[in-house]
Amino acid sequence: MPSPNSPKSPESAASVSPAPPSPSGSPEPEATSMAAMARHPVLRMLFAALLVNTLGNGLFMTVSALLFTRVVGLSPSQVGFALALGGVFGIVSGVPMGRVADRFGARPTVVALLAAEGVLILGYTVVHSFWAAVPLICGVTFLDRGASSVRNALVGQALPAELRIPGRAFLRMATNGGVGVGAALASVALVLDTPGAYRTMVVLDAVTFVAAALLLRRVPAERPARDAASGGRGFGALTDVPYLVITVLSGVLVLQQGILEVGVPLWVTRETHAPRLLVSACLVLNTSMIIALQVRMSRGAEDPRVAARACLRAGTLMAVGCVLFGLSRGSDPWTASLLVLGAMALQTLGEVLCAAGTWALSYELADERAHGVYQGVFNGGFAAGALLGPLVVTQTALRHGMAGWLVFGAVFLVAAVLFVPATRWAAANRPAWEKAPA
Template sequence: MTTSSPRPPSMGGLARHPVIRVLSAAMLVNTLGNGLFMTTSALLFTRAVGMSPSQVGVALALGGVFGIVAGVPMGRLADRFGARPTVVALLGLEGVLILGYTQVHSFWAAVPLICAVTFLDRGASAVRNALVAHALPAELRMPGRAFLRMMTNAGVGVGAALASLALVVDTPSAYRTVVVLDAVTFVLAALLLLKVPGARPSREAAASRGGFGALTDVPYLVITVLAGVLVLQQGILEVGVPLWVTRETHAPRLLVSVCLVLNTAMVIALQVRLTRGVEDTARAARACLRAGTLMAVGCVLFGLAKGPDPWTASILVLGALALQTIGEVLCAAGTWALSYELADERAHGVYQGVFNSGFAAGVLLGPLVVTQTALRYGMTGWLIFGAVFLAAGAVLVPVTRWAAANRPAWEDAPQKQQAVA
């Protein structure tokens, strides 16, 4: 377990690092396609596939469930066969399956495809996190993840901007063209990742607790659940802000777009900077506590935005969004550190798979929680939601101490994995 680390590299140093450069290029290409697809997916499913809005919601929810269960089996494959070949195969297969969206024309045909694509997508995300652990030295994992998240937001932003062309044309053919472009980005990302150093899978990792040790590591599971609770914050930006601003405040509708742009810009500007110094478990837990506190205060400001004049409401919403975004950045940094530092170094695939499942569950449940608290009960609901964030951040501190003090016997085991070109 890391107790100290050298001074983290600068932004320029990260960009010049050969492994991070390849990883970030693959991430930028892939997330550009994700931005294209995410911006147009609702219209693709309704205009081109022929689904109703309610059917789209059901299909995406079912897909989210498959995404939750993907992490562990895909992580197990990564530990057995190597993270690099596994993530390359998953991205390539996902790119092929995504092309199926151009051929389906009904709810019943689309549902299994959506579930399969989401399963592969979340599985690839977990294995990609394990690849970072294998390809980078411990002192570069955190700054590397921060740099990759910065590139993710940049890629999604550019993709969303390019998707406006399809929105202007607004035809089924235009939305199917976006699908094809998205599929191409998966293939390109897979090819780029072939340049990342791999790691020979360890026999000890394959045998460790039957290969699924993370599922019996109780402290790690508890931290995964608490991190998933903090990830519920994703639902605020996705669902809470648009509905709260347009239905419950006097702020202009344009503020919804401003909030999305502000969130993206702040993540790009702050993720690397605020990740520095969050490498060990104690600091990571405190970062999560600060994140939960900022998210809680942000919830209060969102609640106060109901009632005042448009200018006051707008200032409150923007202030709340800024606090939520800083909390989001700190949460990402803290939970990354915990997911790596408390994992079995011989089995990062399964451990990152478990942690990714907690993340996927938080993303899936976030919209439901925000609609059933803040959007249903107003200020009272925002206070409840904020209290949940504050409690999760506070509990993470003693739980992390417990986890760090009770590491299993494998912590001091020699590492068997060796990098290969």
């Protein structure tokens, strides 16, 4: 893909003519309508596999804390340490697993990773000590984040360029829907509150991994690129500095996940006069808005310039949302509730735009011959942001109140502003390897 400042080649001109709509609500092209994507054979199979797999994730996520403490026998601090260490393994898994995908193909790699994770996760039903649980958690997280990276590479390999971003948005609906259904089903285990009930959730989660692997076997396999398979430029993403900068900026915006996971529950219950029920309302609002808006607001983001502007808007909305969260402290219950809901709505709009923009940049600025490694690098940045998000929100907003929210918002705003020049730099740098001989 040429630089935004350079003349387009005939092929690229054809690919963007007519000009792509802004990801904010222009008429929906037939090829990327919801009905068309639901009929697309590859997207339909990816959607089914992801829906099944994330249903299992919802089962496990809902009971994991109680499973680790009441069944495995860990203390809360041990659980925190083990999950943090597992998160580090998740950050580093994307590149080696992406390299395997580039060499042998994304489909067989993700199928193998999901099947292996399904077997390994059964270990949670038999371990009963900290020293046995830690390597198991690290191994499961390594496979899980690696599978996520390779699945993203599979999207890049199995779908035409014009369907990658709307396809990812379509698949995100499966993620949110699956987790929600799984969480609702896991409430049965919470009511029973027995070791057997929690172990049953683990077994069901393992079954969903195997089922997802079997479904993905039906996705058409793509032959690995010749130079990727031969190992010539297998780890080029690690030396692609502009792409690494985009990855870091994307990871900064992903810190926003810590607000929903940790910031909102603790801020609402400890620092505001809003009712506790507002925590659940924020989760419902976030999920509902993502399902309703992700596909619509992702249209047109295939153009890196549009994607960079989407990231700019995303970080700005997140920053304003941080200010509203800070203002809710000390307000009466109704005002605090409205401010928190308004802040959550802005944060979610930013999350939707961030997803669309960063997905596009992760594909459009990558070497088409090495989607596995490039998606591995990008997914590592995502995993790092998700891991650090709770720490950042506790050390800024929850520790220093309004001043902390302002600092957190400033971090979002600075990253957002840097997206446009960083994308221009990355796009200008791309022809250096695009024209390299195979």
